[in-house]
Amino acid sequence: MLKKYGIRKGFIAALFLNNSIDFISIFFALIEIGATPIPVNMAFRAIELDEIFSNADPHAVITEKDHLKVIMKYLSGRIVVERNGGNFLMRDSGAGGFGRGPAEVDHSIATINYTYRGYGYPLGAMVPHIQYLFGSELLQEAVRLDAGERLLVVLPMPHIFTLIGCIFLPLIYGITPVISRSRNPLRLFETVHAYQIQNILAVPELYELLYKFRDSAGDCTPLNAFLSGGSVMPDEMYGRLVDEFDVDLIHGYGLTEFTPVSRNIRGDIRPGTIGMVCDGLEYKIDPCDEFGFGEILIRTENMTKAYYRRSAESRDVFQNGWFRTGDIGRVEDGHLIFKREKKKTRKVKGNMVDLLEVQRILMEYPKMRNAIIECNDSILSAAVEIDSARNFDSEVLSIKKFLEDRIAGYKIPKIFSRI
Amino acid sequence: MKDNKITTVDADNLRESIIKTLAVIARINEKEINDSILIKDELGIDSIMSLEIIANIEKRYNIQINEEDTMNITTVGEFIDYVIHIINKK
Numbered sequence: 001m002l003k004k005y006g007i008r009k010g011f012i013a014a015l016f017l018n019n020s021i022d023f024i025s026i027f028f029a030l031i032e033i034g035a036t037p038i039p040v041n042m043a044f045r046a047i048e049l050d051e052i053f054s055n056a057d058p059h060a061v062i063t064e065k066d067h068l069k070v071i072m073k074y075l076s077g078r079i080v081v082e083r084n085g086g087n088f089l090m091r092d093s094g095a096g097g098f099g100r101g102p103a104e105v106d107h108s109i110a111t112i113n114y115t116y117r118g119y120g121y122p123l124g125a126m127v128p129h130i131q132y133l134f135g136s137e138l139l140q141e142a143v144r145l146d147a148g149e150r151l152l153v154v155l156p157m158p159h160i161f162t163l164i165g166c167i168f169l170p171l172i173y174g175i176t177p178v179i180s181r182s183r184n185p186l187r188l189f190e191t192v193h194a195y196q197i198q199n200i201l202a203v204p205e206l207y208e209l210l211y212k213f214r215d216s217a218g219d220c221t222p223l224n225a226f227l228s229g230g231s232v233m234p235d236e237m238y239g240r241l242v243d244e245f246d247v248d249l250i251h252g253y254g255l256t257e258f259t260p261v262s263r264n265i266r267g268d269i270r271p272g273t274i275g276m277v278c279d280g281l282e283y284k285i286d287p288c289d290e291f292g293f294g295e296i297l298i299r300t301e302n303m304t305k306a307y308y309r310r311s312a313e314s315r316d317v318f319q320n321g322w323f324r325t326g327d328i329g330r331v332e333d334g335h336l337i338f339k340r341e342k343k344k345t346r347k348v349k350g351n352m353v354d355l356l357e358v359q360r361i362l363m364e365y366p367k368m369r370n371a372i373i374e375c376n377d378s379i380l381s382a383a384v385e386i387d388s389a390r391n392f393d394s395e396v397l398s399i400k401k402f403l404e405d406r407i408a409g410y411k412i413p414k415i416f417s418r419i
Numbered sequence: 420m421k422d423n424k425i426t427t428v429d430a431d432n433l434r435e436s437i438i439k440t441l442a443v444i445a446r447i448n449e450k451e452i453n454d455s456i457l458i459k460d461e462l463g464i465d466s467i468m469s470l471e472i473i474a475n476i477e478k479r480y481n482i483q484i485n486e487e488d489t490m491n492i493t494t495v496g497e498f499i500d501y502v503i504h505i506i507n508k509k
Contacts, residue, residue, distance in 0.1 A: 182486055183466075186474050205467050213474055349467050400460040414463040 002029050005090045006079050007060050009034030010102020012112065013079075014052070015158070016040055016063035016071060019179050022083060023157050024167055026062055031129075035060075036105045038112045038124070039158035042067065043351075043408035047361050049074060051121045052114055055309055059100055062088075105308070112308050113160055115256035117317060117326060118344030120356030124308035125256045127160070134302040135259050136168040138278040142263040143227055143250050145199060147174030151227075152191060152200045154180050155350070160256045161229045165201045175199075185213040189220075196222045203230035203350030204251075207241055214244050223247050225266070229254060230350035231378070232338060238271045251275065253338060257323050258303035261296070262336040273335035284322075285330060292330040295342055297322045346375035351410045353380060361407050365399055370419055381415035392418060433480075433506075434499050440475050441495065444468050454496030462495075480506055 007013060013035050017023040030037045038056055041048070042064075053074040060079035063071060068082065080091040105112070110129040114122040145151070153166040170177045178195045180188060183206065191197065200207075200223070207226055210217070226241060228251040242249050252263030253274035261283075264275035277283045281300050288294035299322045306314040317324050326343030329336050341347075344355045355373045362371040362382060370385040388395055396416040403412045442449035445462040458464050464472065473484045482505050492498050 184470050184474050184477075184484075184486060186477055209467060209471060209474075212471065213478075216474075216478060349465065397457070397460055409459075410465060414465075 001088060002026070002033060002035075002081070005060075005081055007033060007035055008102070010105070011035040011059040011079075012038060012056055012103045012105065013060040013062055014038045014040050014056070014058040016042060016061065016067045017083060017157075018042070018064055019153060019157050019181070020086075021179070022086065022088075027157075027167070031110055034107070036103065036109060036112055038114070039163065040114070041158050041408065042156065043410060045070065045404075045408055046406045047357065048114070048122055048408060052124070055122075056112060056124055057103075059103070111163075113158070113163075113256050116343075116345045116352050116354040116357070117313065118354055118356060119313060120354060120360050122354075122357075123310050123313055125304045126306055126308055127256070127304050128302065130302045131258060131304060132164060132168045133172070134280070134300070135164045135254075136172050138280070139165055139169055139227075139252070139260055139263065140173050141279070142252065142260070142265045142275070143169075143199070143225060144266050145169070145173060145175050145225070148176070149198045149224070150176045150178050150195055152180055152188065152195075152197045153177045154183055154188065154200065154202045154206060155230070159230070160259045161254065162201070164259055165227055165229075185209050186216055189213070189217050192220060192223060193218060198222055198224040199227060200225075201227040204228055204233040204237060205231065205349045207233075207249075208237055211237070211240055211244060217245070220245055225250055228252070229260070229263075231347040235272050253336060255325055255327075256304070257317075257325075258298060258300065261298055261325070270335050272337070273332070274329075274338050275336065276334050277331065277336055283331070288330075292332075293328055293339055294330070296325045296327050296329045296336070298325065299323065346378075346380070348375065348378050348380055348410050351408070353411050358382070358407065358411050358413065361403060362399070364406075365402050372419065373413065379415065380411070380413040381417070382413035383417045383419045385419040392416075430503055433503065436479070437476065437499050437502060438495065440472055444471055444475075452495055454494060454499065456495045457493055458495060458498060459493070476502055482506055482509060 013030050015037050027037055038058060061075060062081045065082045065084040081088055082091050108128045109126045110132055111127045112124040113127050115125050117123055151170055155162045166177050178197060180191050223245055225248045228249060233251045238249055248266050250264050252260045254260040260278055262275040262277045281298050283298050285294040286297055303323055305318055328339045328342050346353050358373045359371050362368060367387040369387060372383045374381050400412055438449050438452045441462060442452055445464055447462060477484055484505060492501055
């Protein structure tokens with residue numbers, strides 16, 4: 001079908017698809033053709049999309065029909081395939097990318113995944129095929145799922161943790177992914193019962209939500225393991241979840257450029273850590289302070305080595321074969337302890353937020369003179385200086401409205417104050 | 420006509436109860452919440468919080484809320500009306 005629509009080897013295709021079997025089919029069909037998928041976060045709006053479309057200039061866009069209104073201005077001259085109720089059809093969008101040659105993407109690269117490093121704009125990590133395979137192997141070494149087990153897929157598929165944990169690992173090791181359309185904790189419990197789910201892969205914030213509704217969980221005997229990543233799992237929550245659901249809670253750490261970097265291993269789980277650094281990865285803490293904390297650097301042949309069409313940023317981040325994670329931590333008995341981000345990004349409920357990007361878009365608001373963005377306890381706040389005599393509450397409402405179409409919803413500061 | 424249609428008194432209780440739920444989850448004084456308040460922009464309700472609110476209300480009133488139906492709801496009043504509509508449809 002994709003070939004019929006004109007997608008060829010060397011083409012780049014941006015995917016705007018909800019979690020579905022179709023997502024997985026299209027993803028692998030593109031790779032089979034020799035095209036490069038960009039799995040795009042569906043929450044992205046103008047500021048992120050401007051950068052992705054200008055940086056990657058995809059030949060094709062494969063999108064949910066109801067997402068067209070968000071991406072309409074980027075479609076001209078590209079092959080556009082829309083998904084509507086499980087059916088695909090080609091949309092007339094002018095020249096349709098047919099006259100363009102292939103992109104300069106090495107055949108070792110599987111996908112381009114946009115992530116952040118604190119530069120104020122997203123960077124397209126060129127993720128090699130081997131990273132998906134090696135990452136899946138390292139994750140399976142830790143979680144030790146048995147063929148035939150079922151894994152509940154809750155997180156959006158474009159995330160690297162979902163791609164590896166919920167798509168590649170299941171396909172390689174014979175695990176059955178069960179895709180949930182809802183993240184409502186009551187629906188998730190129903191799905192666990194209906195499909196006899198043994199494992200869930202999610203972020204700590206979703207596990208916390210399951211815990212809050214634990215009295216509606218019913219008989220969760222089938223559940224064996226919670227695979228967790230994406231943000232910090234507080235020790236207290238770890239203990240509560242294990243006690244309540246009687247599962248192995250396997251928490252780990254990874255980045256788009258390589259996942260997993262470290263992970264707790266069944267039978268050797270150490271709460272408060274993000275687990276053992278994976279075998280086959282070299283690591284160092286550099287520079288290291290008197291307490292052993294410093295930036296975590298990793299090296300493996302099997303990781304991302306550059307960002308698409310961003311050579312200066314690539315040189316900053318990938319040095320002499322080492323990937324500077326931009327995160328501060330230390331290693332204790334082979335277990336990694338995460339302290340904080342050194343780079344200007346923060347995790348908000350499992351989502352990465354680039355503080356400079358938020359500041360940049362806020363500065364585009366009329367009469368904005370200064371904006372300082374902070375993140376404490378996963379809550380984003382903005383202190384703003386604005387030339388306006390208007391009531392501040394009304395001004396804040398107007399700022400939020402301004403941001404709504406321009407940036408992903410989770411990046412809109414919750415708290416505003418005047419400088 | 421079904422017996423489970425809610426009365427004006429029920430509706431007032433329900434309104435009060437939903438506002439209490441919103442206040443707890445948004446960590447805001449319930450007196451500051453009225454029908455015209457914008458759920459996302461003024462209460463700062465994010466996607467995880469909205470899941471918690473929906474699950475809370477589903478449990479309390481033994482109903483099922485379609486998450487997609489709530490996407491276009493912007494104000495507290497619209498949300499309350501929607502919940503009343505779902506209860507009446509039961």
